[in-house]
Amino acid sequence: MNTVKPNYTRALDLKHGRVDMSHGSGGRAMAQLIAELFAAAFDNEYLAQGNDGALLPQAQGRLVMATDSHVVSPLFFAGGDIGCLSVHGTINDVAVMGAKPLYLSASFILEEGFPLADLNRIVESMAQAARAAGVPIVTGDTKVVEQGKGDGVFITTTGVGVVPDGIHLSGDQARPGDKILLSGSIGDHGMAILSQREGLTFSAPIVSDTAALHGLIAAMLDSGVRLRVLRDPTRGGLATTLNEIARQSGVGMMLHESAIKVNQPVEAACELLGLDPLYVANEGKLVAICAPADADRLLAAMRAHPFGRDAAVIGEVLADAHGFVQMTTRLGGRRVVDWLAGEQLPRIC
């Protein structure tokens, strides 16, 4: 993102203006958009270098790199918007590797005609999320596509972080006997989006759980427990995330339905729409797998953090070469919890 600002006669009209094709041209209009909107909001020493890439200090530790495109619809929803979501999502993907997130890049694909006021609101939300997380957006890019070739705005963020020595988290580290912990309730993000999309209203509003989890993760790592796996159960929900881990580690799992918290309005919305909350996306929750003797200590560390207040042990890892994830139900039965098949909720993140 070249942040060099040419001379203009007039400032951008952030109230009534709209994105037009010239904002993606590489010329004067694009430079103005970047300078007055993006660089002004993201404001940091790296972006201010004004080159096409950012020059950053040497990083101490193994690197982690993660990327996510965000195409959520609607762009604004209860509890957040595509802007903060795109910051939280990538910070979480870096942090669940055991890394301290250091830098983000952000690339925008804008649709011609998109209101600059909405873009400004989204960019402000990103900037605030990045500042709150202490992870600057150091470089970026902007492209514009014709009306009908995009959908308002898509945002791709990439994160870089460093893993301290001695930490090794990976989806293939789960071992039979390990405990499975979940940091809080499931389904909030997905049902916030879906209920808004469908125009559903409930007695209590459903609010997305979108949040940056690196603070919670740092507290968990600091507790000194033997963590094996961390992952944030986003698209595909808790069920798909656990199936991925089971497959990677070559183990089975037994979950306990009664231990998995689902907020009442989420449960009601899922029932109404015939959805299983186990498959609904989360954006501020994590799954942790640890050595069995460490589960209590890990649980205490999680519950001491605001984003882990409702943490619980939700199951155990089993020896099972087939990698089946099963669950004891509230009624005392047993069911298989398979991968998500087909499409449950499009454009959830």
Added chain:
Amino acid sequence: MNTVKPNYTRALDLKHGRVDMSHGSGGRAMAQLIAELFAAAFDNEYLAQGNDGALLPQAQGRLVMATDSHVVSPLFFAGGDIGCLSVHGTINDVAVMGAKPLYLSASFILEEGFPLADLNRIVESMAQAARAAGVPIVTGDTKVVEQGKGDGVFITTTGVGVVPDGIHLSGDQARPGDKILLSGSIGDHGMAILSQREGLTFSAPIVSDTAALHGLIAAMLDSGVRLRVLRDPTRGGLATTLNEIARQSGVGMMLHESAIKVNQPVEAACELLGLDPLYVANEGKLVAICAPADADRLLAAMRAHPFGRDAAVIGEVLADAHGFVQMTTRLGGRRVVDWLAGEQLPRIC
């Protein structure tokens, strides 16, 4: 990009299949698409970790991070496609900072209904470009949007590299007296896209110059000259790139039209369409600014590399607080070379 592969009954139909919404669900269909198409093509030890981010070795040197979204239309063009372009473009943005590119991430926004055969061709092209450049695609993401909410495929790549000690290149380093060098002809990429879009044919075909320039740049750095600025003149063309540098450095420039190579078919196409090649995008060219005494040595180093064969000194940096870029024309006159205003060529990269 989680590369864990669930069990399937059938392989992906890469001949007649199409992208559907389930390929973005986070579930079984997405996992299959990633495993059979992306992970198979990009194949490297980092991607094979199968987590949502890639764990990479510690990097020696200051980091550089650059990102670019690619929305080029058409997706396939003479000399390349969106796949290799997305690899080359980001490698170049990292390399012009003086960095050795180390890793790429790639994130895909696919439109429902897009042929898997085309996607496969694009991914193969990316994989080949990444292999040829020696820069692995270590992590990624895939999202799917409904038909009419995207345009086939958009690809966002992010690159990370390291800058060796002692190298400091930035757009604000140009000084009066410095020489301005260009690595070859201009306008080839933009006119290849545009002539294809408009259905124009010329006696000689116009072929995109898309290429990874980190090899050329390494040779230039190895020559030991005092390089001040490197930049690749993409969107907005040579004119806009030089205006950016002039603004950043607080200097003027005097270019010499006769020294700037424009291939004959590009010149003919520009004339026909009323375009100025100075503003047309390049994807395999670079501008270098160096201390005046080093220009000959730098020119020799550039000409010794296949991508710098047609390199030339095209002008000088002047003291000028207004930052004007001027040019002596072939006819002996003088003109101002301003920033690109408005939109010359939409969706060129």
